[in-house]
Amino acid sequence: DxxxxxxxxxxxxxxxxxxxxxxxxxxxxxxxxxxxxxxxxxxxxxxxxxxxxxxxxxxxxxxxxxxxxxxxxxxxxxxxxxxxxxxxxxxxxxKACSCSRLGTVDRQTSCSQVTGQCQCLPNVAERDCSACQPGFFNLQSGNGCERCSCHPIGSTN
Amino acid sequence: PRPDVDFLPPGTHLLFAQSGRIEHVPLEGHDMKKAGARTVLHLPEKVIIGVAYDCVEKMIYWTEITSPSISKASTQGGEPTAVIDSDLNSPEGIAIDHLGRTMFWTDSVKDNIEVASLDGSQRRVIIDSDLVNPRAIITDPPNGNLYWADWNRDAPKIETSHMDGSNRRVLVKDDLGLPNGLTYDSQSSLLCWADAGTHKVECMSPSRGDRSKVVEGIQYPFGMTSLGKNIYYTDWRRDAVVAVDRYSGKESDEFQPQKRTKLYGIATAYAVCPSGQNYCAVN
CATH class of the missing domain: 2.10.25.10 (Laminin)
Structure with missing residues (x-):
C-alpha cells in the first residue's frame, strides 16, 4: 500500500x-x-x-x-x-492387452494398466508373454518354457 | 488491477481460457480491440478448459480439471462459485441454453454428456454410449438442438440430438481428424468445426447436409466460437486467438496474449441475448 x-x-x-x-x-x-x-x-x-x-x-x-x-x-x-x-x-x-494365453499365469488375459505387461510363466518373455527367453523352448506346454539343454560342444553358441 | 475477478465492460466480447485464467477481448463490430484485452478471472492453481456465457444473467461458466468442477462468476464482479463439484472426472466442453436455463457438458473420462439447471440442480446424463473423446459441445436454443464432437482417433464424428438426448444422429464422420472446436451460427443455420487433424475449418447445414470448406492449412485449433461473418478459434501452436472471415476464407486477425501458453475454450459474450424462444423456455 x-x-x-x-x-x-x-x-x-x-x-x-x-x-x-x-x-x-x-x-x-x-x-x-x-x-x-x-x-x-x-x-x-x-x-x-x-x-x-x-x-x-x-x-x-x-x-x-x-x-x-x-x-x-x-x-x-x-x-x-x-x-x-x-x-x-x-x-x-x-490399448488391448492381447496377452498370449499360452504364456501367462493361469492363462490370464489382463495386464498392467501402466506398462501393459502381461503376467508371464517362468522363462517366458515379451510384454504379451508370446515368446520364450533365449535358451528356452516349448511355449506350447502351457507351463512356461523349458531349458534347451543343448550340448555346449555340439552347438554354435 | 484486481487479479481474481474483473468487471466486463459493456459491449460484446470474446472470452477465452488460458491456463488458470479467463481473458476477454472486446469486439468492435467483428474486429478484436486487442488493446482492450484484460484478465476477467484469475484462478492461478486451476486448469480451465471449457468456457460458456449466459447472456441473461451475464455470468461466465467454466469447466476445470485439477479439482474437476463447473463454476460460475458474474461479469459484473463477484466471487467464483462452484455449481457442480462432484462426480466429474474430466469436464471439457460446456454450453448454455439461455432460454431453457440449462447447461450441458462433456466429460472425456466418463465419456458422457450431462445436463443440469444453471444452479446445478436437476442434473441428468443424457448421452452415455458410443463416446470416446467427447470435447466440444454447443447449443442451438431456438431450435432445441444440441451438437457435439468426439475426436476419437479411430472414428471421429460430429453428432446432434434434441436437448433431452433424443433423436441422436451422426452428422459428419468422413474426412475428419481431430474435430476439437464447434460453433453454430443461427443466422445462416450453419454448423462449423475446426479440425486439428485435417487442419481445416469446415461448415455444414445440419438440415441439408451440404458441406463446405472455409479455410485449410490452419495449425492446431482447440476452441471455437463465431459472431456474424467471423469465426474465432484458439490455436495450441500459435498460443493465439485467430479470426477468420467465413465468407472469404481469409484469416483476418490474430490476438496473441503476452503470456505464451496454451489457449483452451473460447466463447462469445453477447451484449444482448440473441432473440428467440423455445419449448423449454415456455414449459
Missing part, C-alpha cells in the same frame, strides 16, 4: 524474476500474474497443463517442468494427461 507513506509500503513481488504480481482484495493475498513460460500458480510453483515438475523446489530439489511422458501412452490432443507435480499419468490411451 503506497498510500501510507512509510518506507515499507511497496515490497518486491514474491515471484520469479520478471513476473508481476497483484494483491487480491478482501483476502489481501499476493498472486503472481505473469509467471515465466511453462509455469503457473500463485507463486509460479506449478507447471502448465501437460507438463510436470517442481519449478520452485517446494517438495525437494528444483525440477524444471517437463512434458508428460507416460511411456508414450498418452494422446497429445488430450488435456490433463498427468499430475502437474509428480508426472503420474492420469489419462492412458488404452
Amino acid at each position: 503506497a498510500t501510507q507513506g512509510t518506507s515499507s509500503d511497496c515490497k518486491p513481488c514474491p515471484c520469479p524474476a520478471g513476473a508481476t504480481c497483484a494483491v487480491v482484495p478482501k483476502v489481501r493475498e499476493v498472486v503472481c500474474t505473469n509467471c515465466p513460460a511453462g509455469t503457473t500458480g500463485k507463486r509460479c510453483e506449478l507447471c502448465d497443463d501437460g507438463f510436470f515438475g517442481d519449478p520452485l523446489g517446494q517438495n525437494g530439489p528444483v525440477r524444471t517442468c517437463r512434458a508428460c511422458k507416460c511411456s508414450d501412452n498418452i494422446d497429445p490432443n488430450a488435456v490433463g494427461n498427468c499430475n502437474r507435480e509428480t508426472g503420474e499419468c492420469l489419462k492412458y490411451k488404452c
Whole structure:
C-alpha cells in the first residue's frame, strides 16, 4: 500500500524474476500474474497443463517442468494427461492387452494398466508373454518354457 | 488491477481460457480491440478448459480439471462459485441454453454428456454410449438442438440430438481428424468445426447436409466460437486467438496474449441475448 507513506509500503513481488504480481482484495493475498513460460500458480510453483515438475523446489530439489511422458501412452490432443507435480499419468490411451494365453499365469488375459505387461510363466518373455527367453523352448506346454539343454560342444553358441 | 475477478465492460466480447485464467477481448463490430484485452478471472492453481456465457444473467461458466468442477462468476464482479463439484472426472466442453436455463457438458473420462439447471440442480446424463473423446459441445436454443464432437482417433464424428438426448444422429464422420472446436451460427443455420487433424475449418447445414470448406492449412485449433461473418478459434501452436472471415476464407486477425501458453475454450459474450424462444423456455 503506497498510500501510507512509510518506507515499507511497496515490497518486491514474491515471484520469479520478471513476473508481476497483484494483491487480491478482501483476502489481501499476493498472486503472481505473469509467471515465466511453462509455469503457473500463485507463486509460479506449478507447471502448465501437460507438463510436470517442481519449478520452485517446494517438495525437494528444483525440477524444471517437463512434458508428460507416460511411456508414450498418452494422446497429445488430450488435456490433463498427468499430475502437474509428480508426472503420474492420469489419462492412458488404452490399448488391448492381447496377452498370449499360452504364456501367462493361469492363462490370464489382463495386464498392467501402466506398462501393459502381461503376467508371464517362468522363462517366458515379451510384454504379451508370446515368446520364450533365449535358451528356452516349448511355449506350447502351457507351463512356461523349458531349458534347451543343448550340448555346449555340439552347438554354435 | 484486481487479479481474481474483473468487471466486463459493456459491449460484446470474446472470452477465452488460458491456463488458470479467463481473458476477454472486446469486439468492435467483428474486429478484436486487442488493446482492450484484460484478465476477467484469475484462478492461478486451476486448469480451465471449457468456457460458456449466459447472456441473461451475464455470468461466465467454466469447466476445470485439477479439482474437476463447473463454476460460475458474474461479469459484473463477484466471487467464483462452484455449481457442480462432484462426480466429474474430466469436464471439457460446456454450453448454455439461455432460454431453457440449462447447461450441458462433456466429460472425456466418463465419456458422457450431462445436463443440469444453471444452479446445478436437476442434473441428468443424457448421452452415455458410443463416446470416446467427447470435447466440444454447443447449443442451438431456438431450435432445441444440441451438437457435439468426439475426436476419437479411430472414428471421429460430429453428432446432434434434441436437448433431452433424443433423436441422436451422426452428422459428419468422413474426412475428419481431430474435430476439437464447434460453433453454430443461427443466422445462416450453419454448423462449423475446426479440425486439428485435417487442419481445416469446415461448415455444414445440419438440415441439408451440404458441406463446405472455409479455410485449410490452419495449425492446431482447440476452441471455437463465431459472431456474424467471423469465426474465432484458439490455436495450441500459435498460443493465439485467430479470426477468420467465413465468407472469404481469409484469416483476418490474430490476438496473441503476452503470456505464451496454451489457449483452451473460447466463447462469445453477447451484449444482448440473441432473440428467440423455445419449448423449454415456455414449459
